[in-house]
Amino acid sequence: MPGDLAGKTIVITGATSGIGASAARTLAGRGATVVPTGRSPERAAALSAELGTEVPIADFARFSDVRALAAQVLDRCPRIDVLVHNAGGMVPERSDTEDGHETTLQTNYLAPFLLQSLVHERLAESRALVIVTSSVAHRAGQIRLDDLEYRKRRYSAGVAYGTAKLADLLFSRELARRAEQTGITSVAFHPGAVASDFGRGTTGAAGLVYNTALGRRLFTIDNDEGARPLVHLAADVVPQAVNGQYYNKLKPDASTSAQARDADLAQRLWEATEELLASSEKS
Incomplete structure (x- = not known):
């Protein structure tokens, strides 16, 4: 379908490797103006040479990078048809960023939330679709508004990642709930267990899957297959028809966790996140 996305602008974070890079290539090949970003x-230089476009660099472990990225995106994109929140990952041990937040939560959730807020007006003007890379791992997560960053609870890399992905899913659903007021629609998806750099260095069950040749061969899929739902949602759906949904690979999936279906929690998490980011900016 070369050329069928001509005139559409698609911004993809976490796009210099893994499913983000694969999706960027496919969508650019179909004629979209793709703005891929990475850390x-x-x-970034390799992808820039391949696609013939500048690739902004931003490390989501630094809010200053996110603010600079937002400024670049607004400067380059008079409209944004699709924004894909795809950056993130899992770290093996608990750590804090220079902004004072738990690393997994910031890179997977807080930084995308900040980026979203900084480009909100452009998204609303464009009636954009926001696509959020979540995960079935959200079922292992637990949102505690009094301890989002695992300062009181025992830390586990897998559970912290699941909590961040649960936050992403709740973010997508609250964004979808606000669509009538903002014009911005949203959908979240799980790409599958992808044999990318995700999870490198982790331990436990995730380590057996992502850090051993046998685990990767038996339980993971390649980047192109993992990117298929992202491409499908960015290019082949009516945004209003998928607003508020969660896809497991290429199919809508209603079997999310109880917290993921809690509309009141989604709203309270949104408000708590706004307060958290406002406090971070003042400090």
């Missing part, structure tokens, strides 16, 4: 200068 590795070397990978």
